[in-house]
Amino acid sequence: MSERFNQRLRALRSGGCLTFTLAEAQNLFGMTSSAFADASQMAIRRQALFKPRQGLYVIPSHRDGPLRAPPMQDIIDDIMTHDRAPYYVGLLSAAKAHGARVPAGTPFQVVSSKILRSFRLSAQHVEFFHRKNMPPLDMLQRRRGDVAQLRLSSALLTAVDLLRYRRHMASHDLVRTMLGEMAGCMDVAEVPLLLGFTPVSVLQRLGYFLDLAGAKQLADTIAERIDGASRPTGLGPVGHTSKAKPALERRWQLFSQ
Incomplete structure (x- = not known):
């Protein structure tokens, strides 16, 4: 599950998506709310996803090197x-x-x-x-x-x-x-x-x-x-x-x- 989630994050970022909201998550990831909560929390712990606000997520760069938030x-x-x-x-x-x-x-x-x-x-x-x-x-x-x-x-x-x-x-x-x-x-x-x-x-x-x-x-x-x-x-x-x-x-x- 986590690898599919990370692949989807990379695909979104490659397509120019830098942020998304909790309301958009189900359509973007095709997951139930509970499955998204589990996957997103794991990604946040690994800094594969950032959450600057409640209900707002930022996708970091997945290029070579440390993961960083967009400018x-x-x-x-x-x-x-x-x-x-x-x-x-x-x-x-x-x-x-x-x-x-x-x-x-x-x-x-x-x-x-x-x-x-x-x-x-x-x-x-x-x-x-x-x-x-x-x-x-x-x-x-x-x-x-x-x-x-x-x-x-x-x-x-x-x-x-x-x-x-x-x-x-x-x-x-x-x-x-x-x-x-x-x-x-x-x-x-x-x-x-x-x-x-x-x-x-x-x-x-x-x-x-x-x-x-x-x-x-x-x-x-x-x-x-x-x-x-x-x-x-x-x-x-x-x-x-x-x-x-x-x-x-x-x-x-x-x-x-």
Whole structure:
């Protein structure tokens, strides 16, 4: 039974199937629910099958070498659909997709309006961040991984999140560098969309770092949009960047904390 089950897993994977649900299992394997439960548990113990969620299964690669789960970018959409959770791939994972260099070993970072626990799948670490108010769909992109599609934050939304969730990020110098590397991908037309769901204090910090990165048009547009609404605010708990310019601090009403 176990060998037939494993053969079927390999056939499914070869045919492009990376995930399946418990509801689909009977049709896929032609087994009773109890027989599938026994076979799947044995496969999970042998890491010939992964179960990241109750009722959701992931088929690893059966090529030569250790069994590994598919890349997270190819299965995250299935996982979040199974969880019925609005989401987008964001923060450092999105920054990397937009051309920024990120620290090695960074978890796969996902933002959702649903509170979810981080988890590991094979050698991959998935880290969730909660956002109560999701951004407009116009700021989310549909990107294709090696096999499947995923929902990715735009470069400008990624920059906002790097500052919004700054306690989870690295130094301000690293954030400034990444914003500079992504600036060419940012769409100035998205700036008005930020106003409906982004605190002004975050926009002040964003404008400041874009100024430092030399993204003048983006910084000027943000300054025009928040003119009269900004208040003196702190740069953030990490501390002041060593490349601070006093004139820009006055423009954005920022002080070091």
